[in-house]
Amino acid sequence: MSSPSAAAPPPRVPNDPYRPPVVPSPLQPPAWMKATEPRKPTPVPGVRVVAAGLAAGLVSAAVLADGIGVNLLICALIAAVAAGLAGRSAGRQVRPWTVLWGVVALLLLVVPVLTDAGWPTFLAIVTALGIGSLALHGGSRWAGVLLGPLGFWAHLVPSVPWAAMTLRDRQYPARERILPVLKASAVALGLLVVFGALFASADAAMGELFGDLMPSADVGDLPLRVLMFAVGLVVALGAAHTAASPRRWDRLPVAPGRERGRVEWALPLIALNLLFGAFAAVQLVVFVDGYQAILRKPGLIPSEYARQGFWQLLWVTVLTLVVVALAKRWAPRRTAGDRLLVKGLLGLLCALTLVVVASALYRMQLYVDAFGLTRLRISVAAVELWLGVVFLLVIAGGVLSSRRWLPRAVVLSAALAVGVFGLLGPDALIAEQNVARYEKSGKLDVGYLRELSADAVPALDRLPDDRRTCALQLISQDLSEARSSWYSTSLAEARARDILRKNPVAPDGGNACLRAGFREDYLP
Incomplete structure (x- = not known):
């Protein structure tokens, strides 16, 4: 017979209320931190x-x-x-x-x-x-x-x-x-x-x-x-x-969302697709008959209709992207029929959202034709256009039945959009559009154009005397005060200096602004 000291301890009952709780060691990092740890120690740099x-x-x-x-x-x-x-x-x-x-x-x-x-x-x-x-x-x-x-x-x-x-x-x-x-x-x-x-x-x-x-x-x-x-x-x-x-x-451990039943998941998306389909049908009628039929309604100002419609449709595009992401997380995926249903409803919703993107961009074009192009307007239009590209990528991922490349493709499209946006020269586009609008209609917000950068000089140089002097006054002062090292001078700045050297801005910028209808204390 073994001694009491050598006897094995009685087994613990799993639901024993007197069992002390298991407290994780403070020296052990959490699971999410372990997932991001380096695979091996950092070597000495050399x-x-x-x-x-x-x-x-x-x-x-x-x-x-x-x-x-x-x-x-x-x-x-x-x-x-x-x-x-x-x-x-x-x-x-x-x-x-x-x-x-x-x-x-x-x-x-x-x-x-x-x-x-x-x-x-x-x-x-x-x-x-x-x-x-x-x-x-x-x-x-x-x-x-x-x-x-x-x-x-x-x-x-x-x-x-x-x-x-x-x-x-x-x-x-x-x-x-x-x-x-x-x-x-x-x-x-x-x-x-x-x-x-x-x-x-x-x-x-x-x-x-x-x-x-x-x-x-x-x-x-x-x-x-x-x-x-x-x-x-x-x-x-x-x-x-x-x-x-x-x-x-x-x-990082990312748990998939809990699958929903077909009816619970599909019914809200079917309703949303019907709503988007009705909007697309209305837009098709509008595109065929023209916006003039709608704008003839009493109390409806064309510019206000275009401005409010753009911002609302921009939010529709953003929220639809959120809906698609959440719906994909909770989508039923056990059978081939479930997967086909998911592809069909989400693909249709993305395709109808492209109609929303096109309508928003068209409304922004109407607003720009009425009031000119600004930094805010060109920025939000670029964002709307990029969101349309994202929806195209989502549709392509569903058609190809492979989405491993989708995260990197979306980030790559965002980076390329930023690069193209910068290389096109937004200030140059703004100046070009406003000068062309002035040449057609005689309308010009010279107070806004004088706040642009040197990118706008080639377009602003085409304005008549007083308006040119007023629009280029601040840009000319900035270029004369700025340093001109070859490594810190952009191509646009060098081109602007060359233009202003050949055709300098008149010194009486304040009087020219007054004659052009702009006052220094005016806040556009």
């Missing part, structure tokens, strides 16, 4: 990666303080080299989608090279950062392509100590010889910059000597250039850290 990061910082400090143009593309190429070196040292393979995302990100940075307008440039830069981050992370599912563009920012802070590991590693070859030289060079460069700038400011002869050696040396620019160095360094190292240790957002 001297070439650090050198590329330092080169990106130095080039950024030298050229980005004067403005944005081809210099931004040059800095991005250096950061791409740092990322490529880090990814290669980490053993990552170059995939076709990685190359495609990288090329699209660099092409988006061509927008500042060609256009002078700030708003499409900002949109292109932000999109390029997102697409570049997606290229570094990878991803094919919705979680990957939606979170991948945001994951880059989490790598910025740890990238600097990660790069410093190269210099702290005792196994690094020739460390004892290289580190003292680097430290001494950095201290010497700092002393020369600070005291040289002070001597140049104190003595004219020294200032002329330093001006010949370093044309861009300026004490006032020093803080900005230090900031640009830090930004260029951290962005390049962040790209390298992302390439060496990307988060795998595609591994």
